[in-house]
Amino acid sequence: xxxxxxxxxxxxxxxxxxxxxxxxxxxxxxxxxxxxxxxxxxxxxxxxxxxxxxxxxxxxxxxxxxxxxxxxxxxxxxxxxxxxxxxxxxxxxxxxxxxxxxxxxxxxxxxxxxxxx
Amino acid sequence: xxxxxxxxxxxxxxxxxxxxxxxxxxxxxxxxxxxxxxxxxxxxxxxxxxxxxxxxxxxxxxxxxxxxxxxxxxxxxxxxxxxxxxxxxxxxxxxxxxxxxxxxxxxxxxxxxxxxx
Amino acid sequence: xxxxxxxxxxxxxxxxxxxxxxxxxxxxxxxxxxxxxxxxxxxxxxxxxxxxxxxxxxxxxxxxxxxxxxxxxxxxxxxxxxxxxxxxxxxxxxxxxxxxxxxxxxxxxxxxxxxxx
Amino acid sequence: xxxxxxxxxxxxxxxxxxxxxxxxxxxxxxxxxxxxxxxxxxxxxxxxxxxxxxxxxxxxxxxxxxxxxxxxxxxxxxxxxxxxxxxxxxxxxxxxxxxxxxxxxxxxxxxxxxxxx
Numbered sequence: 001x002x003x004x005x006x007x008x009x010x011x012x013x014x015x016x017x018x019x020x021x022x023x024x025x026x027x028x029x030x031x032x033x034x035x036x037x038x039x040x041x042x043x044x045x046x047x048x049x050x051x052x053x054x055x056x057x058x059x060x061x062x063x064x065x066x067x068x069x070x071x072x073x074x075x076x077x078x079x080x081x082x083x084x085x086x087x088x089x090x091x092x093x094x095x096x097x098x099x100x101x102x103x104x105x106x107x108x109x110x111x112x113x114x115x116x117x
Numbered sequence: 118x119x120x121x122x123x124x125x126x127x128x129x130x131x132x133x134x135x136x137x138x139x140x141x142x143x144x145x146x147x148x149x150x151x152x153x154x155x156x157x158x159x160x161x162x163x164x165x166x167x168x169x170x171x172x173x174x175x176x177x178x179x180x181x182x183x184x185x186x187x188x189x190x191x192x193x194x195x196x197x198x199x200x201x202x203x204x205x206x207x208x209x210x211x212x213x214x215x216x217x218x219x220x221x222x223x224x225x226x227x228x229x230x231x232x233x234x
Numbered sequence: 235x236x237x238x239x240x241x242x243x244x245x246x247x248x249x250x251x252x253x254x255x256x257x258x259x260x261x262x263x264x265x266x267x268x269x270x271x272x273x274x275x276x277x278x279x280x281x282x283x284x285x286x287x288x289x290x291x292x293x294x295x296x297x298x299x300x301x302x303x304x305x306x307x308x309x310x311x312x313x314x315x316x317x318x319x320x321x322x323x324x325x326x327x328x329x330x331x332x333x334x335x336x337x338x339x340x341x342x343x344x345x346x347x348x349x350x351x
Numbered sequence: 352x353x354x355x356x357x358x359x360x361x362x363x364x365x366x367x368x369x370x371x372x373x374x375x376x377x378x379x380x381x382x383x384x385x386x387x388x389x390x391x392x393x394x395x396x397x398x399x400x401x402x403x404x405x406x407x408x409x410x411x412x413x414x415x416x417x418x419x420x421x422x423x424x425x426x427x428x429x430x431x432x433x434x435x436x437x438x439x440x441x442x443x444x445x446x447x448x449x450x451x452x453x454x455x456x457x458x459x460x461x462x463x464x465x466x467x468x
Contacts, residue, residue, distance in 0.1 A: 237355060238354060245442075252458040259401075275381055286376050289434070303427075322357075324417050324424060329362065342370050
């Protein structure tokens with residue numbers, strides 16, 4: 001069983017055990033996901049790009065960033081479960097789309113292209 | 118190879134091929150992740166909870182929501198790769214923490230508990 | 235002096251007094267703004283639409299929502315100051331645009347139109 | 352009449368004319384606000400801090416950033432109207448709180464203090 005399938009099942013059981021399924025509409029879960037991403041941003045907001053690149057070496061910030069990514073993953077996996085979406089498949093499909101839109105030649109080194117995404 | 122590991126590698130190659138690694142600091146990727154989550158919110162914002170629960174049956178909205186989840190997953194996986202974090206492991210660790218904080222007994226049916234998270 | 239101009243000046247002084255101007259790039263402030271909006275979402279995420287409409291009558295949640303709106307306003311005003319943008323003017327201009335795109339006749343009662351925004 | 356009060360009234364009329372009040376619960380408006388902040392982040396995400404500081408000099412990006420700030424302001428003002436909150440007052444109150452928590456002496460030049468916010 002892949003890691004993500006096992007996680008999905010464990011998060012589902014976690015919610016069921018607490019009778020939280022009633023709160024877990026896609027709308028509410030998307031808000032919760034955004035809230036967790038907001039906490040992640042808060043950890044990185046005052047860092048320079050260079051400091052952010054070394055954040056995992058920071059004894060205090062590193063574990064906090066890891067914990068925030070854990071929270072984001074939990075809500076993303078739960079949202080996908082509720083919607084019946086396979087996240088990895090959806091990502092591969094989107095990546096294929098992006099490959100057609102941003103060919104290696106055109107996109108090479110271009111931040112403007114990226115910004116226009 | 119698990120789905121997420123393969124996806125991580127494919128997204129990394131995608132960025133390398135386009136010489137985008139220079140833009141992929143944790144700070145920038147966290148912003149990109151938040152931007153994609155914002156697009157997801159935009160798809161769900163005017164729906165009632167009930168409409169959001171049925172969104173995947175909507176011919177127009179369903180594929181858009183799936184594509185947004187794909188985008189969110191791509192940036193989350195890329196961010197984790199750059200930080201050297203195992204997403205599934207981080208999520209399981211956070212879930213264990215939450216299990217201690219929200220015991221089944223105390224949290225049962227309580228939205229207030231959840232809100233206090 | 236209008237309320238927003240006075241607030242802008244006070245926030246600027248607040249930052250200068252603490253030597254925080256070095257951290258207040260548009261990029262960082264946009265992240266901080268998003269982080270505060272994330273905290274606002276967290277207060278509302280498990281509420282039903284009806285509960286959210288009555289949130290200011292809740293003794294505990296009401297003041298928290300107000301405080302989050304205060305934080306959002308502080309960072310928005312600071313960001314606009316750093317960018318040299320007049321927020322109210324920018325909003326009026328955008329509203330005029332939207333008025334052309336969503337005429338009263340076409341947009342009447344239409345959530346789909348809104349979703350497509 | 353202060354700029355923000357006039358804007359608030361104009362946004363309210365805009366929504367009433369289109370029969371959009373039914374969609375404008377605090378929950379939905381907070382999501383819309385977050386969606387617009389996400390679009391703002393998307394404009395800035397690949398820029399260096401220095402590029403972000405000069406973004407208003409960019410012919411293409413400048414007007415887009417201004418338009419996003421306009422959108423953010425519209426939804427923030429609308430949300431405050433629906434909740435019955437005076438944004439400027441709420442911000443001044445929050446600023447007074449922050450002044451007590453971050454005294455000029457303790458907070459001077461400290462990013463870590465800020466991060467801990």
